Amino acid sequence: MSASEAAGRPVDQVQTPAKRGRLFGPGRRLAAIVIFAALALLPLVANLIGDPFLVVTATRIMVFALAALSLDLLIGFGAMVSFGHAAFLGIGAYAVAILASHGVEDILVQTVVAVAAASLFAFVTGAISLKTKGVYFIMITLAFGQMAYFFMVSLSAYGGDDGITLDRRSTLLGSRLLSDDIALFYALLAVLVLAYLGLTRLIGSRFGRVIRGTRENPARMQAIGFEPFRFQLTAYVIAGAIAAVAGVFLANQAEFVSPAYMSWQRSGELIVMVVVGGMGTLIGPVAGAIAFLLLEDWLAAFSEHWKLGLGVLLILLVLFGRGGLAGLARRLTGGGRA
Amino acid sequence: MNTPLLSIQDLRKSFGALKVTDGVTLDVPAGELHAVIGPNGAGKTTLIHQLSGSLASDSGTIHFDGDEVSRLTMPERVRRGMARSFQITSILSGFTVLENAAMAVQARSGSSFRFFGRAGAERRLNDEAMAALDRVGLVDRAERRAGSLSHGEKRQLEMAIALATGPKLLLLDEPLAGTGHEESAALVALIAALKETHTIVLIEHDMEAVFQLADRVSVLVYGRVIATGTPEAVRNDPQVRAAYLGDETEAA
Numbered sequence: 001m002s003a004s005e006a007a008g009r010p011v012d013q014v015q016t017p018a019k020r021g022r023l024f025g026p027g028r029r030l031a032a033i034v035i036f037a038a039l040a041l042l043p044l045v046a047n048l049i050g051d052p053f054l055v056v057t058a059t060r061i062m063v064f065a066l067a068a069l070s071l072d073l074l075i076g077f078g079a080m081v082s083f084g085h086a087a088f089l090g091i092g093a094y095a096v097a098i099l100a101s102h103g104v105e106d107i108l109v110q111t112v113v114a115v116a117a118a119s120l121f122a123f124v125t126g127a128i129s130l131k132t133k134g135v136y137f138i139m140i141t142l143a144f145g146q147m148a149y150f151f152m153v154s155l156s157a158y159g160g161d162d163g164i165t166l167d168r169r170s171t172l173l174g175s176r177l178l179s180d181d182i183a184l185f186y187a188l189l190a191v192l193v194l195a196y197l198g199l200t201r202l203i204g205s206r207f208g209r210v211i212r213g214t215r216e217n218p219a220r221m222q223a224i225g226f227e228p229f230r231f232q233l234t235a236y237v238i239a240g241a242i243a244a245v246a247g248v249f250l251a252n253q254a255e256f257v258s259p260a261y262m263s264w265q266r267s268g269e270l271i272v273m274v275v276v277g278g279m280g281t282l283i284g285p286v287a288g289a290i291a292f293l294l295l296e297d298w299l300a301a302f303s304e305h306w307k308l309g310l311g312v313l314l315i316l317l318v319l320f321g322r323g324g325l326a327g328l329a330r331r332l333t334g335g336g337r338a
Numbered sequence: 339m340n341t342p343l344l345s346i347q348d349l350r351k352s353f354g355a356l357k358v359t360d361g362v363t364l365d366v367p368a369g370e371l372h373a374v375i376g377p378n379g380a381g382k383t384t385l386i387h388q389l390s391g392s393l394a395s396d397s398g399t400i401h402f403d404g405d406e407v408s409r410l411t412m413p414e415r416v417r418r419g420m421a422r423s424f425q426i427t428s429i430l431s432g433f434t435v436l437e438n439a440a441m442a443v444q445a446r447s448g449s450s451f452r453f454f455g456r457a458g459a460e461r462r463l464n465d466e467a468m469a470a471l472d473r474v475g476l477v478d479r480a481e482r483r484a485g486s487l488s489h490g491e492k493r494q495l496e497m498a499i500a501l502a503t504g505p506k507l508l509l510l511d512e513p514l515a516g517t518g519h520e521e522s523a524a525l526v527a528l529i530a531a532l533k534e535t536h537t538i539v540l541i542e543h544d545m546e547a548v549f550q551l552a553d554r555v556s557v558l559v560y561g562r563v564i565a566t567g568t569p570e571a572v573r574n575d576p577q578v579r580a581a582y583l584g585d586e587t588e589a590a
């Protein structure tokens with residue numbers, strides 16, 4: 001069922017010709033421009049109102065936005081509900097911490113290692129997980145995520161359960177540029193925008209079309225000659241690699257790494273961000289991450305039972321807000337197929 | 339004599355104790371439209387599953403175009419030129435009609451591990467897809483969402499997708515299923531036209547359509563072929579009349 005059907009659009013509108021090859025309408029593009037422009041201006045605003053902590057918060061939000069964005073490739077476009085995505089975040093973060101503890105501090109080297117390790121982990125666990133479907137896929141990805149979690153817990157050389165604190169942030173080609181919060185912020189924003197644009201292209205490409213077709217009807221895709229498994233596994237590796245890059249930034253932002261980054265709760269939160277934001281929209285999960293983390297901060301300030309409040313809000317959103325934040329924006333603006 | 343395009347030898351399949359395909363042997367020469375008829379539950383759809391590769395056979399062999407294909411996966415068989423349509427419409431509802439066909443062209447046109455160029459804008463894929471839509475008469479629906487088509491149009495699209503894979507052999511599983519009188523007349527005309535260019539195994543319930551289209555007919559009952567021959571010969575076969583046609587004509 002398409003989002004427009006879910007929104008209860010009248011039938012005659014559904015039947016109007018869809019624009020050829022146009023996957024993302026003007027609504028989504030506008031939302032992306034607004035969100036990224038607002039982020040780009042944020043350090044200026046923080047400076048004006050004299051609240052440098054805003055930049056730190058926003059950096060943290062963008063880490064999860066990047067991870068949620070990558071998860072949307074799996075959940076939103078590939079119908080692969082991975083419940084172990086935080087493992088890749090953790091792999092990226094640990095790549096930084098472990099390499100740094102051996103004196104390898106360059107972020108480019110750390111990122112290459114993080115992406116390689118995450119890709120390998122994704123390839124092996126994905127190949128096994130993708131042999132299953134539906135709820136079994138959810139459970140097996142959860143199991144692999146927990147495996148990664150407990151592996152790091154038991155790795156006492158690198159802090160075990162307590163995690164490790166970084167002495168300082170990564171270097172970039174020998175410079176200490178990223179020690180500056182604003183530089184780190186813009187570096188991550190650039191990566192986030194790049195990932196968004198790249199994934200937007202990918203979704204419309206031959207590869208993306210096969211992924212989307214498989215989501216809709218795998219039997220049909222096989223009957224015209226595709227082997228969905230190879231494409232799904234590739235998507236799984238791509239999503240894992242991007243999440244690992246988010247992890248590299250997470251380690252740098254927090255200057256601390258612990259197994260908690262890989263816990264199943266984290267994976268669940270990433271799913272929530274995707275669903276809340278509107279899966280299969282790419283920009284939705286970015287908005288979802290922003291909303292989730294702001295709400296978390298805000299509710300936490302109110303009461304220690306903030307998770308309960310968050311749960312209630314989530315249920316309301318699922319009940320009344322089909323299509324997540326993207327769907328809500330679409331209905332509010334009365335826009336067409338955004 | 340040429341070897342047949344499709345040659346089935348002693349094919350078997352059981353679900354538990356139920357023998358659904360029970361030693362089917364059948365040759366379909368190139369250019370023939372071979373109809374398979376039989377009562378509900380005779381195993382016709384199962385046979386199509388086995389031929390297309392979506393279901394593994396317990397034993398027996400399938401030769402296609404001179405090679406054994408019995409152990410090949412469905413995508414491998416499609417690439418060799420076997421295409422199937424589904425008894426229950428199986429299309430990509432959220433995609434446009436054109437993209438449904440273009441996807442099938444894409445499957446056989448170079449690598450699909452391309453991550454950046456816009457697939458929807460590839461002229462060559464779209465042109466070949468259009469040609470397939472043209473054959474089934476859906477060109478004016480090309481930009482519609484496939485899910486919004488009428489039932490008859492969806493049946494046409496089923497066939498356009500199969501055609502777009504560039505097949506030598508079409509395995510059509512009850513292409514007229516659920517269609518009204520006019521829709522089915524149009525589909526019969528379409529199949530008659532496809533017969534000029536493709537070898538076809540046609541499973542169909544509509545006897546009128548079968549006797550109009552088929553060069554030869556096989557009658558499947560409880561997973562066995564009880565008769566094969568021209569429509570005329572099969573119609574007059576006493577065993578067939580007893581087992582199947584008799585009931586049909588009485589019921590009709």
Ligand SMILES: Nc1ncnc2c1ncn2[C@@H]1O[C@H](COP(=O)(O)OP(=O)(O)O)[C@@H](O)[C@H]1O
Nearest residue numbers: 353356358376377378379380381382383384385
């Ligand atoms: N996956 C399956 N598991 C068990 N029994 C099946 C399965 N598929 C088909 N059957 C049984 O096999 C028999 C033949 O089914 P089918 O091939 O669909 O017949 P037809 O297409 O001739 O109506 C039926 O009795 C059906 O119930």
Ligand SMILES: [Mg+2]
Nearest residue numbers: 382383384425
């Ligand atoms: Mg059937």
